Structures are given as structure tokens and as C-alpha cells.
Amino acid sequence: xxxxxLSLSGISKQFDGKTVLDELSLTIDDGEFITLLGPSGCGKxxxxxxxxxxxxxxxxxxxLSGADITQTLPEHRPLxxxxxxxxxxxxxxxxxxxxxxLKMEKRxxxxxxxxxxxxxxxxxxxxxxxxxxxxxxxxxxxxxAIARAVVKRxxxxxxxxxxxxxxxxxxxxxxxxxxxxxxxxxxxxxxxxHDQEEALSMSDRIVVLKDGHIQQLGTxxxxxxxxxxVFTARFVGQxxxxxxxxxxxxxxxxxxxxxxxxxxxxxxxxxxxxxxTLHVLLRPEDIRxxxxxxxxxxxxxxxxxxxxxxxxxxxxxxxxGSHVMASEFFDEDDPTFDYSIGERVRVSWVDGWEWLLAExxxxxxxxxxxxxxxxxxx
Amino acid sequence: MMRxxxxxxxxxxxxxxxxxWLLFLVLAPNxxxxxxxxxxxxxxxxxxxxxxxxxxxxxxxxxYLEVFxxxxxxxxxxxxxxxxxxxxxxxxxSRVEKRRQMLLIFLLIVPFWTNSLVRTYxxxxxxxxxGLLNSALMSxxxxxxxxxxxxxEGAVIVGLVYLLLPFMILPLYSVFEDLRQDxxxxxxxxxxxxxxxxxxxxxxxxxxxxxxxxxxxxxxxMGLFFVPDILGGSRNLLVGNVIKNQFLxxxxxxxxxxxxxxxxxxxxxxxxxxxxxxxxLGEEGA
Numbered sequence: 205x206x207x208x209x210l211s212l213s214g215i216s217k218q219f220d221g222k223t224v225l226d227e228l229s230l231t232i233d234d235g236e237f238i239t240l241l242g243p244s245g246c247g248k249x250x251x252x253x254x255x256x257x258x259x260x261x262x263x264x265x266x267x268l269s270g271a272d273i274t275q276t277l278p279e280h281r282p283l284x285x286x287x288x289x290x291x292x293x294x295x296x297x298x299x300x301x302x303x304x305x306l307k308m309e310k311r312x313x314x315x316x317x318x319x320x321x322x323x324x325x326x327x328x329x330x331x332x333x334x335x336x337x338x339x340x341x342x343x344x345x346x347x348x349a350i351a352r353a354v355v356k357r358x359x360x361x362x363x364x365x366x367x368x369x370x371x372x373x374x375x376x377x378x379x380x381x382x383x384x385x386x387x388x389x390x391x392x393x394x395x396x397x398h399d400q401e402e403a404l405s406m407s408d409r410i411v412v413l414k415d416g417h418i419q420q421l422g423t424x425x426x427x428x429x430x431x432x433x434v435f436t437a438r439f440v441g442q443x444x445x446x447x448x449x450x451x452x453x454x455x456x457x458x459x460x461x462x463x464x465x466x467x468x469x470x471x472x473x474x475x476x477x478x479x480x481t482l483h484v485l486l487r488p489e490d491i492r493x494x495x496x497x498x499x500x501x502x503x504x505x506x507x508x509x510x511x512x513x514x515x516x517x518x519x520x521x522x523x524x525g526s527h528v529m530a531s532e533f534f535d536e537d538d539p540t541f542d543y544s545i546g547e548r549v550r551v552s553w554v555d556g557w558e559w560l561l562a563e564x565x566x567x568x569x570x571x572x573x574x575x576x577x578x579x580x581x582x
Numbered sequence: 583m584m585r586x587x588x589x590x591x592x593x594x595x596x597x598x599x600x601x602x603w604l605l606f607l608v609l610a611p612n613x614x615x616x617x618x619x620x621x622x623x624x625x626x627x628x629x630x631x632x633x634x635x636x637x638x639x640x641x642x643x644x645x646y647l648e649v650f651x652x653x654x655x656x657x658x659x660x661x662x663x664x665x666x667x668x669x670x671x672x673x674x675x676s677r678v679e680k681r682r683q684m685l686l687i688f689l690l691i692v693p694f695w696t697n698s699l700v701r702t703y704x705x706x707x708x709x710x711x712x713g714l715l716n717s718a719l720m721s722x723x724x725x726x727x728x729x730x731x732x733x734x735e736g737a738v739i740v741g742l743v744y745l746l747l748p749f750m751i752l753p754l755y756s757v758f759e760d761l762r763q764d765x766x767x768x769x770x771x772x773x774x775x776x777x778x779x780x781x782x783x784x785x786x787x788x789x790x791x792x793x794x795x796x797x798x799x800x801x802x803x804m805g806l807f808f809v810p811d812i813l814g815g816s817r818n819l820l821v822g823n824v825i826k827n828q829f830l831x832x833x834x835x836x837x838x839x840x841x842x843x844x845x846x847x848x849x850x851x852x853x854x855x856x857x858x859x860x861x862x863l864g865e866e867g868a
Contacts, residue, residue: 258767278770285771291764295786304782305772356772 209234209392210255210360215264217250224250226416237386237393241403242413248396252362255394256285284353285362289369290345292337298348299333305356323355343374360392379406400440404428412436434564437485444491444528446484450476460484463502463522472560483561488517488531490557494550501552504528506543518543520551619839628835637840646824653820656735657803660742664750664799665792672754690748698745702812705744709737733815741809746802750795757791793856801849821845
């Protein structure tokens with residue numbers, strides 16, 4: 205299953221002297237759903253366009269199933285794209301839009317008809333074959349774009365923010381639909397989005413991009429629970445950053461002073477020295493809000509409460525003025541569970557649910573660098 | 583509610599103005615032309631009763647039919663050349679950076695500020711036997727003696743193209759502006775090469791603009807009588823010359839009126855065809 209389908213190596217691209225992609229390398233496995241996630245201008249769309257062949261890299265190579273396709277024209281690549289604004293042919297019917305790719309392959313008429321109908325059935329648009337694109341809703345146009353791209357049975361489907369023009373509810377439906385399609389077709393999906401929630405719920409792996417560099421590459425769970433750096437932690441989901449100071453270093457364990465509390469934590473993968481300051485990261489759902497008379501935690505008061513249906517999100521101001529976001533599920537045993545603004549509480553978290561990051565500038569060290577640093581010290 | 587009542591006098595004034603304009607300045611003159619076309623030629627009062635269709639019958643005179651066909655041929659050549667120049671020009675124009683685009687469109691429109699008669703005379707100076715073009719070609723050694731450029735069919739067509747090209751470019755530019763780059767990319771992505779993309783996507787999506795351009799060039803090209811007057815000599819006449827001559831020289835108003843009505847009907851037919859093609863392509867066009 206983990207056969208490499210597409211690999212990019214040492215890809216660099218500049219536009220008007222501005223570096224968009226910088227020595228980027230990435231391999232995509234056959235059959236996976238991989239998401240390129242990042243803020244606008246991070247290079248995710250450029251990367252996708254390079255896979256499609258719409259953009260050529262200044263340096264580096266693109267390899268598909270072992271063959272170098274760096275300079276191959278888009279029309280000769282066995283990949284298809286779903287465009288952000290669908291890019292349907294407005295002068296053709298839905299049927300002709302979907303049939304276009306097969307006509308270009310000069311397939312027999314009967315085969316074209318059969319495969320187009322099959323593709324339209326897959327996106328539940330059988331009854332719309334004769335319509336023109338402008339007679340369809342946004343969601344339906346989206347489905348036509350998908351049918352048009354998958355009808356050629358590409359090795360890989362490239363999706364450029366395909367859901368960004370849809371409203372929230374439709375977007376959720378299409379997310380589920382796309383996942384289903386990907387399972388049924390068994391095609392590799394490369395999905396570009398700036399929506400971290402979308403990335404987390406759909407992907408097998410997420411590539412977090414910023415300024416043309418890969419910030420992190422991992423499963424949604426890895427990216428969310430063990431962010432590689434401050435950027436990823438901030439970009440993917442909400443995070444509380446608590447300032448910590450190392451007070452003791454042992455084999456496998458360290459002690460960290462957080463808001464005057466001394467917490468014993470497992471040693472992170474990067475190098476830690478005494479008195480070093482570091483970030484202790486906690487997701488809002490990792491935070492425990494305790495009664496004011498509890499012995500644990502740090503004292504604070506509720507400054508914001510937000511009823512979210514399934515959770516109650518609150519913001520607690522600590523005595524030093526910093527804010528903590530907490531998100532708690534409703535407790536079925538306690539139907540009156542709620543806070544009022546100004547209510548005094550204590551804030552804590554379950555040991556082991558925190559994630560440690562070095563202060564920015566201190567990039568996490570690789571094993572080799574760690575050894576080298578150790579050698580230098582001794 | 584208050585607002586709409588207050589606005590009603592204004593609405594009434596506008597409606598009266600628009601309808602008045604259409605009735606007195608569009609419908610009435612045209613009806614006068616229709617009226618003149620079915621009357622009898624009269625040397626002293628120009629037109630007189632009885633009503634008849636002699637003028638229309640006269641149009642089928644082989645002599646006039648020949649003029650009409652030759653005129654149609656020159657107008658069609660003009661349109662074709664305008665299309666061949668205008669299409670790539672408009673495409674390139676739509677791909678240029680926005681600020682430069684405005685400058686280029688401005689340059690395209692600047693000649694309109696000079697009277698077209700003056701510009702046609704300028705063209706005459708270039709094409710004349712001892713004009714700029716002949717002198718240049720002779721000094722370059724391309725030709726030994728001046729070529730007959732003026733008073734030819736070619737000169738008329740050059741003049742018409744020169745005057746009418748912007749009318750082809752502007753509607754084409756507007757459809758190319760609407761032609762989204764990602765639609766072309768989608769075509770390539772689905773396996774179409776450059777030519778297939780041009781044939782299957784670019785041409786159908788820009789067809790309404792091309793048709794609008796053809797309409798704006800073809801009919802004026804049949805009517806611009808001063809171009810053959812200045813550049814064409816006696817053999818290269820347009821329908822416009824025939825109409826002008828009937829009114830001003832031959833004093834045959836019914837015939838001139840009939841000829842101009844046929845021209846107007848041709849235009850109406852073309853506009854109808856244009857609307858049909860637009861509907862077929864869907865409201866959105868591009």
C-alpha cells in the first residue's frame with residue numbers, strides 16, 4: 205500500500221524574484237488522501253499546479269511512478285484537477301463537460317456514454333446531464349467538476365480548494381462525499397486547503413506549509429497533538445501557550461515551572477537544559493476547570509463563556525493577566541453545569557496531555573544534531 | 583411608499599423623453615424612408631403618388647445587383663481581415679498587464695477623435711502614385727516604378743479596415759476579458775492540446791464577441807460611401823454610394839430609400855442571428 209506514486213524533490217520556484225517554494229521535497233503514496241495545508245501565499249497552490257503541470261519548477265524534479273514528468277505538458281500527465289472555481293465549460297452541457305476528457309482520448313462513442321453516465325451517477329447528477337452549468341447550483345457545479353476529473357480514471361486527483369466557494373453546511377456534506385469517492389475509486393487525492401478543520405477531518409496525511417517550506421508532515425493526529433513548531437501549533441486548531449521554565453532534568457523526565465506550579469513532565473525530543481524556557485502547549489479541550497476551593501491548579505476568573513451546543517467554551521483570566529481557553533463537554537451528571545462571567549475558578553490539566561515546544565528560533569534538533577551538540581558540551 | 587410616489591414625476595418625464603425620442607427620431611424617419619420607397623419618382627417634388635413597388639423591382643436590375651454583390655464582397659473581405667487581425671489582437675490585449683491594457687485601448691480609441699474623412703484623405707496621401715508607400719518601396723529597391731495602389735479594390739478595403747478595425751477589436755476584447763485562464767487549463771488538464779483547446783473552448787466561448795464584431799463591421803462597411811469616393815475610383819462602389827447617388831445626384835428618392843431599407847433589413851437579420859447564437863451559448867456567455 206505504501207508504494208510511492210509521486211515524488212517531488214528539491215523543488216524551487218520564484219515569482220518576480222519572490223521565493224514561493226524553496227528546496228521542497230515530498231513523496232506521495234499511492235492511494236492516500238494527502239492535504240496541503242497553509243495560509244494564503246504559503247505555496248500550496250503553486251505546488252499543486254506543479255503536479256498538474258501548469259507551472260514548471262525553476263529547480264527540482266517531479267517523478268510519477270518512477271518516470272520524470274518535470275517538463276511534461278499537463279495534457280500528457282495522467283492526473284486531473286478539480287479547480288477552485290470549477291472552471292466548467294459554460295458553453296457545453298453537463299454531459300459534454302464530463303465527456304470532454306474522453307473525447308480528447310478519442311474513445312468510442314458508446315464507451316464515452318457509459319463512462320460519463322457512470323461518473324454522473326457517482327456524484328448523483330444522472331438527471332442533470334442535459335443542463336448547462338449556469339443552470340446548476342454551486343454544489344452541483346462542484347460535483348460536475350469532480351465527475352469531469354475522475355471520469356478519465358487518473359492516477360491522482362488534484363483538488364485546489366474545491367470547497368471554499370460553498371456554504372458551511374454544503375461544505376460538510378461535500379467533505380463526506382469526497383472521502384466516500386476517494387475510498388470507492390481508490391485514487392490518490394491531493395487536496396489543497398487553508399481550512400485546518402477540513403484538513404484534519406479528511407486527510408490520511410497533512411503537509412503543513414509556510415513560506416514555501418514544509419513545517420510538518422504527518423497524520424492529522426500527529427499534527428494536532430504533537431505540532432512540530434509554534435506555527436503549526438497556532439495554525440492547526442486553538443492552543444494555549446503556557447510559559448514554562450525547566451527546574452530539573454533527569455533521564456526521561458523533567459520538571460517545569462508553569463505559573464508557579466511545579467509539574468513533572470516527560471522529556472521532549474529536543475534538548476533541554478536547566479533554566480531553559482519553553483512553551484507548554486495545551487489544547488482547550490485538555491484544560492480542566494476546577495472549583496475555586498480545589499487544591500490543584502492556578503487561580504483565575506471566567507471572562508468569557510460561549511455556549512457551543514455540545515461544548516461550553518470559556519476563557520479564564522489568570523492572576524498574571526494571561527488568558528486560557530477551555531472547552532469542556534457537558535457533563536450529563538450535572539445538568540446545571542455552566543459558568544457566569546467573573547466566577548472564580550482554578551485551571552489545571554491532566555498530566556501527560558501537554559506538549560512541549562522549544563522557544564521559537566530553537567528549531568527542534570534532529571538526532572544527529574543532538575549528538576553533535578552533546579559532543580560539543582563535553 | 584412615499585418614495586415611489588415622489589419618484590413618479592421623474593419616471594414619467596424619463597419615459598416621455600425616451601418614448602418621444604424613439605418615436606420622433608427613430609420610428610418617424612424610418613417610416614418616412616419606408617414611405618418614400620413605395621412612392622413614385624418625381625423630378626420637381628422628388629416623390630409623388632401613386633404608391634408602387636417599382637423601386638424594389640429596380641433593385642433586381644443586374645447592374646445594381648452587381649454593385650450590391652461587389653459591395654458585399656468588399657465588405658465581407660473587410661470583415662474577414664478585421665476578424666483575422668482583431669481576434670489575435672484582442673486576445674493578446676486581454677493577456678497584457680491591466681495598466682498597459684488601458685493604455686492600449688486608449689490608443690485604439692484616439693483615432694476616433696479625428697474626423698474619419700480627414701483620416702481617409704491621409705490614407706490617400708500614403709497610397710498615392712507618388713505617395714509615402716510607393717516612395718518608400720522604390721527607395722528600398724523593392725519596386726522600380728510606382729505601383730497602382732490608389733483607386734483599386736484593395737485601397738477601398740484597406741480604407742475600410744483602417745476605419746472599422748476598432749469596432750471588431752472592442753467586442754472581442756470584452757469576451758476575451760471574460761475568458762478565464764483556468765478554463766483553458768482545465769481543457770489542457772483533460773488531455774486537450776493547444777489546437778483542440780482553441781477549437782473546442784476558446785472559439786465557442788468567444789464566438790458571441792466575434793459575431794458582435796462582424797455585425798459592427800459588415801454593415802457599416804457596406805455604407806461608408808466616402809471611402810470609395812476618395813480611394814476607390816468609379817468601379818469600386820459600395821451600396822452606400824448607390825444610396826447617396828440616388829438621393830443627391832440621380833434624384834431618385836424612392837430607389838435610394840428602397841436600397842437603404844434592404845440594407846437595414848440585412849442588419850436586422852444579422853442581429854436576430856446574433857441573438858439566437860447568444861441564447862444557444864447560454865446567458866452567461868463565458
